Amino acid sequence: MKVKLPLMIQDTFASQQKGMELVERYEFENEAFFLDGPVTERIAVLDFDEKTGELLPGATFIPPRNKTPGSYDVESPSPGSLISRQFNQVSVMATILKTMDIVEDERVLGRRLHWAFDAPQLLVVPRAGEWANAYYERDTNSLQFFYFKSKRRQEMVYTSLSRDIVSHETAHAILDGIAPDLYDALTPQSLALHEAFADMMAVIMAIRSTTLAKTVLEQTHGSLNYITAFSSIGEEFGFEWHGGHSLRDLSKVIKMNALFSVEPHELSTVLSSALYGMLTQIYEERRQGLVESEGNNFSDPAYSLSGKALAISAQQFARMIFRALDYLPPGEISFADYGRAILAADKAAFPSKGHYREFLRQAFVDREIVPHRSALNIDTNFEFALKHPVDLNDLIESDWVAYQFANQYRDLLQIPDDIASFRVHRRLRTEKLLNEDGKKVEDIVFKVSWDHVEDNAVGGGLPERRRSTVGTTLVINADRSRDAEVETGGGFVEMVQMPASKLDVAQSYNPDWQQRQMRAIRGGKDTLLIRARLTSDLSDSQRLARDAMLERLLREGLVKVDDHAIGPDGKLRANVISAQTRNNVLKLNGTGRMLHITT
Template identity: 30%
Template sequence: MPAKLRIPTAADAGKKARATIKRARPELYAARQFLDRDIQADLGVRIPFDVYFQDPFVTKSNKAYNFDVEFTVPWEPGLADGPTSARFAIVDYDGATEVLNAPARWNDELAKFVDTKGKVLDRHNLGSAQFRQMNVWATLQNALDFFEAGFGLGRRIDWGFEGNRLIVVPHAGYGQNAFYDRDSKSLQFYYFDAGKEGARKRIHTCLSADIINHEFGHAVLDGIRPLYHESVFAETAAFHEFLGDMSAILIAFRNTVFRSQVAKATGGDLDSDNPLSSLAEEFGRNIGDQDYLRSALNTLKYKDVKDDQRQHYVSQVLTGAMFDIIRRLTAYYMKVRGESVKQALWSTIRRMQCMAVQPLDLLPPADVMFEDYALAVLRAEQIVNPTDPDGYRNLMIDVFLVRGLLSEAKAAELKTPVTVFDRLNVSVFHDPHRIAASRANAYRFLDDNRRDLFIPFAADVVVTDLAMAQKLTVSGRRLPQQILLQYIWREDVLLEGERFGQFAGETTSMLCGGTLALDIDGNCLGWMRKPGTLPLIKGSRKRQAEEEEVKLGKARREAFLNALAARIAAGRIGDGVAGGAAGLLQKSIAPLTAEWVDGNLRFALSPHIGIGGDEDEEMGERPWQISS
C-alpha cells in the first residue's frame, strides 16, 4: 500500500526556518554591520535575553521597570558555557564561601543559556547563580555594543591589560562593593544582606544594570586610555567615576519602555529627581537608606570641587554638566521642534550617545582634565555637525561656562567662527594610510616632524595606541574613516622638599604627549597635547605657538607637583597593593599607590576602581582604609 501522505504542519515549518537561520547565521553575522538592529534580531543574529532593566528593587517598586523586553545580545560563533564570549568570561568563584559555582551552559539548539538542570535562564528561572551569571554577562555584552557602535567609538576597543577577555566574577564575596580591577583583569561584583532581623534579604550587585554599566565604564576607559591609571591628579580619577556614571545613565536611557515611564512621570521636565538621574537604587537604599547612590541632578560648580581629593564627589560636576545638556536638549526638542515628550527623549538620547562617547577618542593620552573633555565634546560635535543650524555647540558652551568648566575667554573664543577642517601643518608629509598601517610607520611620522609637533629631540617618544574608527552621525551617515594616534614620553621629575613626605628626594615620571586624530584624507580632526619641559627644537614655523607650548609645559609641571603634594598631605597614597589572584577585596586599598619601576617612582590609581562612594575611603585609621 502506498505510504500515507503527511501534510507539513506549522511546527514543521518553524523547525525548518530555525534550521535555515542556524545554517545561515555565520554568514549573517559576518554582514551584521550592514543590517538594521531589528533585522538582525529577526534573522537570529541578535538573541533576546531576560535581564533586569535596572535592579530587583526597581522591579518590585514599579512593575513597568520589570525585565527589559527589548533586550538582545549580538550572536557570535564562540558562545560557550560560563557564559563565555569573545570579550567576556564569567568565572563564578565566591571568595566568601570558597565555592566555584557551576557555569550557565550554552544550548546551541535553543540559542539560550540554561541552568544545571537544562532549564532556560529567563524571568521564570531567577533563583539560581546561573541566572545571575547570565544577567551580568548579557548586560555587559549590550554595554560593549553601545560603546563600539558607530554612534559611539566606531571601533573595537582593547582592554587595559594583556589579554582579550575581561573576567567577570558575579559572586566575588560578601561586601557592599563592586569594582573593576586591572591587575586581575576582572570586574568584581559583591553581595550583602540588608533589612531588619527576620526580614533580611540578599542584595546582589551583579543584578543592578546601573552598577554593571558603571563598572564597565571604568574598564572601557582603562582600555582606550590606560595611562590615566598612572595619573596623580584627583580630577583624572574623578573622570573615571564620571564615565562610569554617564555610562549607566545613557545605556538606561536607550530603553524605550524606560523612556516612556520617564515621560509619564516627568512630562519631559527633568529638573526634579527621576530614575534617569539616579544611580543604583537598590544598592543606595540598602547601604545608607538613601534613594540612590549618586544623582546627576546637582548644582556643583568646578570651583566647589577643584581642590577636593574625593574623586566620587568631584566627578559630580561633570556628570551634572552632561545631564544639564540632556535636560536642555529635551526641552529644545519639545518647545522648538514641537516633538512629543517620548519623541523628544528619543531624539535626546540618540544625540547624546554621539555627543558623550565619540569625544573620548579626542582626549589626551595622560592626565585628562574636565576642560579637556568639554573641549573634546565641542570639537566632536563640530566634526559631525559643522554648520550647527540648531545651535547645539552654543548650548553646550553655555552649560560648560555656567559649571565653570570653561572660562569666559575660552567660551568667547569657541563661539568665534573658524575654519572647521585644516590640514596638519607639518614639514614632512606622510600618507594617512601609511601612518595607520603600523605603529612603526606612525613613529616615523612623529619623528620626522618633531619640530612641528612640539616633540623634544631628547624625548623617547612611544606610540601607545594606533586605531582606525568608522563613526556615524546621528542620522546614520558614515563619516570619513578616522586615524587615532596616541604618543607619550616620560620626563623625570625630582621631588624636592618636605611636602613630598616619605617620597622626598625620589625621582618620578611626568607623562607628556598627545592624541592626534586625522581623517583618511589628512584633515586634522583633533590634536590634544600634554606638554613637558624638555627643550624644543628651535626653528619652527610656529614660533609663537612654540613659546606658548613651553609656558604650558612649565605650568603643567608645577600643577603635577602640587597635585602630588596634595595627595600626600591628604594621606591618600599607600604602598603598592596587588589585586590578588582572584582580585578579591583587600583590607586596605589606597586611592593612589606607589611603586618603584626600574629605580624610578611611579604612582597609579588603585587597582580597584569601584562603585563605592568616597565615604568608604574615610573608614579606618587612614582616609583610604576600608573594611571588607
C-alpha cells in the first residue's frame, strides 16, 4: 500500500531559526496496511490523555484512491501555529517509518527489520508525560516521548516533534533487533555504540531531508566543515537544557584519552566524531570528483554540485556503517570491533574501493580508538576447506546442521577448547545491492556465542567472578540466488557439547540428518569462501572498563541483585539493572535501560 505522510523537517525551534517550513512529506509502501491510530503492521501509536490516562482517538486514515496515495486526515502546521495531537501522532510514526525505510533499503542493510521483543508492533507513546526525556524500552516494546515546559518560551516542548530525537530513539530499537546482546552489555563501548549509532541515524535522516539539506548547503556554500544541522544533535532540546547549544556536536574531534568517563553518552562522542569525520572526507572527495567530471557545466561547480555529492556520500556512508551491524560479533564489543566490521562489510561488497576505508582507519587512529591503522586488520575473503560437504540451505534452516558445523569447526569460529556449551544464533541469508553495477551480493551470516567468565574486582559484596557474552560472526559467500531472505524461526539454539561417539549414535537414528548428509554429498560445498570472521575483543583494557562501569552503576544504586530487582508485583522493577548470581558468578541484564537522552 502506498501512502504519503507528513513529518517534521527538524524541530519547531530549529526550523524557525533557519527560516524553513516545519513539514515535508514522504512516500511509504513497505507496510502491509495502515489503520486509524495511526497503526501499521509494525508500529502502533498510543496517545493517552495527560489527566485521565485514557487512550485518545487517533488520526483517521484515508485509503488510497485511483493514483492518489493514502494519507491521514490531519492538517500540517505552519510556523507559529499550534500543532494538533493528530498531526503529532502521524508525524512521529512517519519519522519512525522513514528511519526504518532508510536502513532496510537494498543498498544499505538489504533486509526487513525485526524487533528484539516477542511482539509484532513497536508501541509509540508521543506524549508519555512531563519530563525532559525520551527513550526506547525493550520490556514494554515501546518508544516513550515526553514533553516539558520551555525555560525560554511560553510553550511546551514535545520530544516527539523533534526529528533528531525520534530517529535517534528509533535507532535504539533497530539496533536492539539486530544486535540484542548489546542491551545486556557491561562493556562501556558496547553501550556507547548504541548511542553513536543512534546519533549517526539522526545525521543520515537530516541529510535525507531535501529541504534541510538544501538549506544547510546554501548557508555554508556547500561546506560541511562548520557546525550545521547535520552535525548538531537535538538542537531544540539542547537549547533548553544544555546552555543554548545542541545535545552533541559531532564535528568536534574528540579523543579517547581525553575522556575519563565510562558514561555511554560521553563515550559515544569519540566514535560519532570518527564516523562523522569519515563522512565529511567521503563528501569532499566525491564533490571533487564531480567537479572534475561535470564542473564545466557550472559557473560555481563546487557549490552547484554539492547537493549531488552529499546525496551520493550519504548513501555510501549509510551502507558502510549499517551493513557493518550484521558483521558485529555477538555479545560484548568494542569500538575497534565495530571499525573492523565496517571495513569487512565494505570490503566484501567493494573489494577494489579500499581508499574510502582508509578514511575510517585514519579517523580511528586520530581519535586514539586504536594505536595504529593495522589494529583494524581483519580476516576477509579467504577460502576454508571443509572435512565434509555442507549444503548451505541446510546450514541456514536446520539448527542441528548449524550446531554440527559449529562444533566440527570450533577453530574456525574461535570457540575456546574449554567451552562446553555455546549458542548458535539465527542464521541470515542476506541479499544486498552493489551501487556501481547493480549486482547483488548474497551472504550467509552465521553467529555463535558463549559465556566468558572473568575476575570481578569491584567488591561491594558481589561475587568475585562475572559472566558476559562473547562470540564470533562468520560471513559466508552464498553464490546461489534466492528470491528472498531465508531465516530460521528461533532466536538461537543452545547446544551442550557431546562426545563424538554419542553424536554418531544420535545421527544414526536421525533420518532427517541422514537425508541432509546425502544431499550435502550430492550438491554441497566442500570449500567455503569466508567474506569475514570477527570475534569479540577480550583485551585487558575492555575488562578494566567493565570494572569501571560496574563500579559506577553500584555508586548510583542502579544494580539490584537477584530478588532485590523484583518489585511487589513480581515483575522487574523499573529503572534498575538486574544482576543474577549462579554458581557464585555474577551476570548483569538490562544495562540498556541507561540509554535515555538525558543522564
